[in-house]
Amino acid sequence: MTNFLQVAQTNIPSGFIDLGAGEPQLDLLPLDMLGEAASLRFAQGEREFLQYGVEQGDGYFRAALAKFLSPRYGCEVSHEDLFTTTGISSTLDLLCTLYTQPGDTVFVEEPTYFLALRIFADHGLRVISISTDVDGLDLDELSQALKEHQPKFVYVIPSFQNPSGHTLPPERRTRLIELAQKHNFLIIADEVYQFLGYTQSPPASFGTHIDSGHVIALGSFSKILAPGLRLGWLHSNPDVIQRIVTCGVLDSAGGLNPFTSSIVRGLIEKGDLDKNIANLVGELGRRMQAMDEAIKTHLPQVKYTSPHGGYFFWLQAPGVDTQELQKRAKEFQVGLRPGIRFSSRNGLTDHFRLSISHYGVDDIEEGILRLKKCIVV
Numbered sequence: 001m002t003n004f005l006q007v008a009q010t011n012i013p014s015g016f017i018d019l020g021a022g023e024p025q026l027d028l029l030p031l032d033m034l035g036e037a038a039s040l041r042f043a044q045g046e047r048e049f050l051q052y053g054v055e056q057g058d059g060y061f062r063a064a065l066a067k068f069l070s071p072r073y074g075c076e077v078s079h080e081d082l083f084t085t086t087g088i089s090s091t092l093d094l095l096c097t098l099y100t101q102p103g104d105t106v107f108v109e110e111p112t113y114f115l116a117l118r119i120f121a122d123h124g125l126r127v128i129s130i131s132t133d134v135d136g137l138d139l140d141e142l143s144q145a146l147k148e149h150q151p152k153f154v155y156v157i158p159s160f161q162n163p164s165g166h167t168l169p170p171e172r173r174t175r176l177i178e179l180a181q182k183h184n185f186l187i188i189a190d191e192v193y194q195f196l197g198y199t200q201s202p203p204a205s206f207g208t209h210i211d212s213g214h215v216i217a218l219g220s221f222s223k224i225l226a227p228g229l230r231l232g233w234l235h236s237n238p239d240v241i242q243r244i245v246t247c248g249v250l251d252s253a254g255g256l257n258p259f260t261s262s263i264v265r266g267l268i269e270k271g272d273l274d275k276n277i278a279n280l281v282g283e284l285g286r287r288m289q290a291m292d293e294a295i296k297t298h299l300p301q302v303k304y305t306s307p308h309g310g311y312f313f314w315l316q317a318p319g320v321d322t323q324e325l326q327k328r329a330k331e332f333q334v335g336l337r338p339g340i341r342f343s344s345r346n347g348l349t350d351h352f353r354l355s356i357s358h359y360g361v362d363d364i365e366e367g368i369l370r371l372k373k374c375i376v377v
């Protein structure tokens with residue numbers, strides 16, 4: 001049957017609280033702010049943003065973005081080092097196209113963002129997963145794996161990781177870069193949650209290390225404005241930028257998303273992106289605290305570390321098969337995501353992921369109460 005609906009997540013039955021869902025709640029998307037920015041752009045009466053764009057992306061948008069990023073990164077970001085993207089997912093796909101061949105090896109974290117694994121599978125890549133702990137990637141295991149494998153890249157989510165919520169500390173970042181230089185692989189840093197710190201800020205973006213020659217940092221407006229914009233950025237050194245802007249897709253299509261980026265440019269210049277992030281940090285911070293307290297009170301048997309930002313809680317219920325738990329939870333009208341979905345080794349079967357992005361505080365508390373009824377450890 002034809003699906004005429006606009007929104008991807010449509011099958012949550014009414015009354016069901018899907019605490020596994022990672023999409024932002026519709027109420028979090030700034031309709032008025034974007035409406036105003038779009039009206040202003042149209043009122044200017046210029047048609048350039050409706051034309052094919054320059055390959056690297058509109059320079060005015062990149063300049064506004066660089067000005068926004070610089071104080072947050074604690075260093076001068078140049079618009080020359082930024083490339084406008086249609087979000088992280090499609091950029092991962094483009095990077096696989098340009099930097100890998102089927103059969104090449106790439107390293108990922110265990111656990112990792114399961115949909116990135118699908119993209120790597122589309123390119124016929126051989127995925128090797130490296131264990132993580134509460135501080136992210138285990139660099140000793142990575143060093144060991146480098147004795148056997150030559151990865152094209154290591155894909156990491158260094159800040160408030162999906163699903164674990166963990167953040168890679170500065171020392172591990174430095175060591176990862178040293179290893180990339182020594183063993184000649186790229187670090188693809190997916191920083192989609194970089195600006196969503198509630199009780200702690202993460203270390204500076206991997207974008208502050210592009211001079212190493214081995215870093216590609218990916219940002220996205222999906223979690224700080226709206227996923228429907230399909231807009232993001234890539235931050236890297238001139239060699240990488242040059243490789244991308246000269247590829248066939250861009251030669252044919254021109255730069256990505258000139259229309260949306262020129263609307264978002266106005267929004268950034270007005271200071272509304274800062275305002276929106278401050279609103280999100282306030283609201284999501286309250287949700288994170290509520291979920292943390294509810295888990296501590298009602299699910300004392302699960303093990304976890306309280307996250308400091310991002311969307312996710314990563315919980316371990318020792319001895320519980322969380323795929324079975326998911327089925328049982330459905331009967332109690334509550335959803336979760338079983339750990340096995342985030343594993344490239346078919347492991348993590350006693351872990352599960354919960355999210356704060358899709359429901360307000362009341363539903364979060366009610367959802368945890370429902371989980372209490374069905375979780376038996």
Ligand SMILES: Cc1ncc(COP(=O)(O)O)c(C=O)c1O
Nearest residue numbers: 087088089113162190192220222
């Ligand atoms: C770690 C991670 N990377 C990428 C994405 C998707 O990013 P985008 O919307 O920019 O394609 C998500 C969305 O949930 C995510 O959690």
